[in-house]
Amino acid sequence: MRNPLPAVARVLGRRRSLMKLAEGIVWADTRLHRASRGRASLVGIAGLPSLRLTTTGRRTGQARENNLLYMPDRQAPADEARGDEPAGTEAGGGEVFVVTGSNWGRAHDPAWALNLRACPDARVLVHGRDIPVRARELTGLDRDAMWRRLLAFWPGYGMEREQAGRAFPIFVLTPVVDRSR
Secondary structure, X not given: OOOOXXXXXXXXXXXXXXXHOHHHHHHHHHHHHHHOOOXXXXXXXOOOOEEEEEEEOOOOOXXXXXXXXXXXXXOOHHHHHHOOOOOOOOOOOOEXXXXXXXXXXXXXXXXXXXXXXXXXXXXXXXXXXXXXXXXXXXXXXHHHHHHHHHHHHOOHHHHHHHHHOOOXXXXXXXXXXXXXX
16 A cells, blocks of 8 residues: 555645644654654655755854755766765665755745855755765756756745745755765
8 A cells, every 4th residue: 555645745735824833743743853853854754755954054064954855866967977976876776865945835945055156065864874975056947957857856845936936946866975984
């Protein structure tokens, strides 16, 4: 029997009433994620993929953490052309994490997006695994194509986009090989 929770979450994600609960959801999700060392989150319980993104604060230089819904994807061809190497795989074969700065439909980009623009090297905690990543913000046709895929993955982004009145930044987080070992 298939898990019905992702379908239920996608229906609930289209309701404006969910947006009013954002602060409480973020609070509870952060504590659950910390307590489980990245193995559980509210988004995960709903059957959707989530990660904990650690960026470097653009003003403070301090580590900043945020739990995010992500869309899993295969490494994009543009990444191959630049020679980025996914961790543990040959170029072109690794999973990447696609995240968007919806910021729960607020009128401004989330701080983590601004931090990634200033310093694209970050870390993600997924299923208890800490993975170094490099962020690349999508633009132009690449961004447009990924936006359509993101809407199919999480239709609630459409409602958030309408409420925010802005285009959301979209980042591809590609695992990188740690060459210090």
